[in-house]
Amino acid sequence: MNGYGGSILRVNLTDNKLTKEPTPPELARDFIGGRGFGIYHLLREVPRGADPLGPENKLIISSGPLSGMLSAGGGKCDWTTKSPLTNGYASASMGGHFTAEMKYAGIDTIILEGISPTPVYLLIDDNKLQLLDASFLWGKGAIDAEVALKNKHGEEFQIAAIGPGGENLVPYACVNHDFGRQAGRGGVGTVMGQKKLKAIVIRGTKSVPVADAQAYRKAGIDLYRACIEAEGHDEWTRYGTTIVTSWCDEVGALPTRNFSAGSFEDGKNIYGPVMRKEIVITDKGCFGCPCPCGKYSRSRRYGTYVEGPEYETIGLMGSNLGIGDIEAVAEANRLADDLGLDSISAGNTIAWAMECYEKGMLTQEDTDGLDLRFGNIEAAFAAIKKIAYREGKLGQLLAQGVKRAAEQIGKGSDKFAIHVKGMEQSAYATHNATAMLLAYMTCDVGAHHNRSWAITYDLQVGRDKVVPEKVARIIWLQNFRPMFDVLGSCRLQWVELGIDRDLYVPLLEAVTGIHRTWEDLEAVGDRIWNLTRMYWVRENPGFGRSWDLPSPRFYEEAPKTGATAGQITNYEDVQCLLDMYYEQRGWDDNGIPTPQTLQKLNIAVQTH
Amino acid sequence: MTATVRPYGILKEYINHQNETQVAAGQTIRQAIQSFRMPPEVVALVLVNDEQQDKDYIIQDGDYIKLLAVIGGG
Known part of the structure; x- marks a missing residue:
């Protein structure tokens, strides 16, 4: 399958069983990769009501079609699980070099299942797959563990490891990689710790098939050139x-x-x-x-x-x-x-x-x-x-x-x-930035900034304005920006350098052989967004509007100093933002996608 | 007594899509920015001769000033 490693690696830590199965072509067609694969497997494979720290929860690591490819920043993979921090959807994006090795080992997705009776680490060396004793690593810091594993297996192996926070099941433990990159948010490291999996060590040496090698080379170089010349x-x-x-x-x-x-x-x-x-x-x-x-x-x-x-x-x-x-x-x-x-x-x-x-x-x-x-x-x-x-x-x-x-x-x-x-909440104060506040309120993992980032938009149109255009902007960003986490390529080239996003279109086509415009990709993003919302609904009885409210600090307590001294968002405006957001999303007054919306997006069946 | 201002990317819109423009020394960067009708808060970083300065820096003769916008965030 062009642009893909071609297989899903399933690791059952309870039974020490490692198996490979082909990546279904229809999965690649409909969900493309990365966090698209993650939510697909999470909904299908982790039973309703599963304890995030129980054996039924799974940790799903997915690359995308641009991971490991000649894309400007194709170093991204997605880590999805049921969050021990929120009891909802968790999806963390990790940079570095891990995802490239996944692809070169012929693996699109690693699904970690069950709980090991003793600490282990997973070794993937192309087709050689092993769970090995990690008692010598347990208790070590993540950086020390990476050093130890590099010393043992070689510099060319890429390593993702947890530290004591993950071992001790702190619900916001992260996974570390490449001496400083993380799958940071939502407790993906906690779930790894609960599975007694200290680390993953990976090396791949295979090539990834592409649909049109000549077009691939040209599109890749065009994208690089645009970044360097920006x-x-x-x-x-x-x-x-x-x-x-x-x-x-x-x-x-x-x-x-x-x-x-x-x-x-x-x-x-x-x-x-x-x-x-x-x-x-x-x-x-x-x-x-x-x-x-x-x-x-x-x-x-x-x-x-x-x-x-x-x-x-x-x-x-x-x-x-x-x-x-x-x-x-x-x-x-x-x-x-x-x-x-x-x-x-x-x-x-x-x-x-x-x-x-x-x-x-x-x-x-x-x-x-x-x-x-x-x-x-x-x-x-x-x-x-x-x-x-x-x-x-x-x-x-x-x-x-x-x-x-x-x-x-x-x-x-x-x-x-x-x-x-x-x-x-991540590092943006939102006392008087209503678009950014709405972005945090409705983000599908909790108060995180990476799905939609809109403070500049607040400044452009008026910080305290509560208008449908702001809401539409947030929805567009939520459908669009996380698609980089689906493709497996970093969004910062678009975010920071402002390169033309259409440069990715011929690259994706040359890699996969499928022509997709950004409108097509945004439609996939919309579908994923509604699926992740339905995951929250499925896992949390009573889930609804009140879950989308921000900290009262942003509507009850104006800062006394600084640029936003005396400024605050009215509670009525907070509610008005939600009213407009739900209406534009096709959700009911309680923030639940309506049957019509689910039907339109062809996802009703997948949430059962 | 002039300095050169080079706005990057979308900030060029405020100087008729030119690459550079000249401004008088002796004023603050904030004043220069406002003279282009550029809202100061859309400028993320001011570099004067490749050193960061705040917008209250008083422009000196011969300064080369780069203005960077925040585009899409972190």
């Missing part, structure tokens, strides 16, 4: 995602002290150019990327190295913790990576605890003696470690995620637990 290529490469830090600070979108404000008085110390000057030692790119946005950094103070920090970690482990010190942020990033924690959820949850502490809702007895004030760097480091090991009262509290921690503490702390559907 204005801003050098600057985006130099600063990566940190280019937006100063801008977010200026417009009041930089999360500060648990999202109580959107501008940070010490923000200038954590801007991208400061980071570049102070700690970055080199650029680091994913597979086939013409604009390597990853930054490899060295902290002289702590004597450590880390890939990053990215903007998200700067926001959540910097300004949101009141820390205006780029070396400290880099070290917090390194700790989170090695311990295997999603730095977004961890930073968000610690910020909530800091606010509780400053308000007297948590005392030093609750924090195991830590002086958990905003800005206390050592306390932040200690909290990260406690979470990963579920150590002490504080570790046990925060290792639940911010929603459950706030439910345990009570005292009104849920008002400033910043999440949607139980997933901690």
Whole structure:
């Protein structure tokens, strides 16, 4: 099958059984790859009501037709599971080089099933497939485990590993790969830990068939050339995602002290150019990327190295913790990576605890003696470690995620637990950015930014405006942007460099032999979006409108300082946004896709 | 006493799709941006002679100023 590895690898960890089956051509036709494959298998194979940490849950890793190919940034794979953090749909996108090796080993999807009785790791060396003893790795940090496995098997193998956070079932544990790339959100590392799977080690040496080799070469080169010649290529490469830090600070979108404000008085110390000057030692790119946005950094103070920090970690482990010190942020990033924690959820949850502490809702007895004030760097480091090991009262509290921690503490702390559907909000403060707020409210994994990102659109049309055009923009982005996670190619070339998305059309056709326009792809995206919504409905009795509400902080409590001081979104506008969104999506007043909508998208049967 | 401003990508729209334009030294970058009717908040990064500056930087004679927009986010 052109553009595909051709097989699904099924790994039953309970029975130590590894089998391959062909990737069905109709699956590739209808769901294309990546997160399309993920939701297809999740709905079909994980039974309704399955415990996310039980043997019935599965972890599904999928490449796409552009993964490992001559696409600008074809290094993406999707990790889908039932989330132990939210009890809903989880899908995390991971860059690096792992997905290319999957394709070259002839594998489109790896489905991990069951629970191993003892710690193991999965070795894939082309057709050689083995589950091997991982007792020598269990307890190691994710980076240390990667080093150990590289030493054992060789540099050419790619490795995805969990850290102690995944082993200890912290519900927002991540998977680490390539010394600093992650499948970060929703607890995919937790599910891997629950399966007692420490790591996957993979190498592939086969080729992937393409429909038209000559057209493939031309389309690939055209795409590369567009990226390299794009204005801003050098600057985006130099600063990566940190280019937006100063801008977010200026417009009041930089999360500060648990999202109580959107501008940070010490923000200038954590801007991208400061980071570049102070700690970055080199650029680091994913597979086939013409604009390597990853930054490899060295902290002289702590004597450590880390890939990053990215903007998200700067926001959540910097300004949101009141820390205006780029070396400290880099070290917090390194700790989170090695311990295997999603730095977004961890930073968000610690910020909530800091606010509780400053308000007297948590005392030093609750924090195991830590002086958990905003800005206390050592306390932040200690909290990260406690979470990963579920150590002490504080570790046990925060290792639940911010929603459950706030439910345990009570005292009104849920008002400033910043999440949607139980997933901690990523690094955009949304006090007065109604499109971005709606993007978080309706994102299909919880409060995550990558499906639709619309703050610039808020600024263009008016931040506080609540109009159908904004809602339409969010829906378009939700249908369009995640298609990069279906194709297996990075979206940042389009996002950051603004290259013409139509350059992907001839490339995809040359690879697969199927002509698809972006309108065709958006239709697939719409279908996937409705399927993921139906997954939430299926798994959570009572799921509906109230699950889409944001943290009250954004409609009850205006920031006192910064660019958005005194600004807030009215609760009536929050509800109005949902009314318009549901209507435009073809969902009922409670946010459930109507039978007519499901029928139109031909997905009614697949949700049963 | 002039400096050169080079807006990238979509920001060119504000200077009639030219690659570069000249501005007077002595004003702030924010003032220069506003003189193009460019909303300051659409500019993500200001580089003056390849060093980041904020929009209140006072333009010096001979400066080369790059303006980058935020396009689609993170």
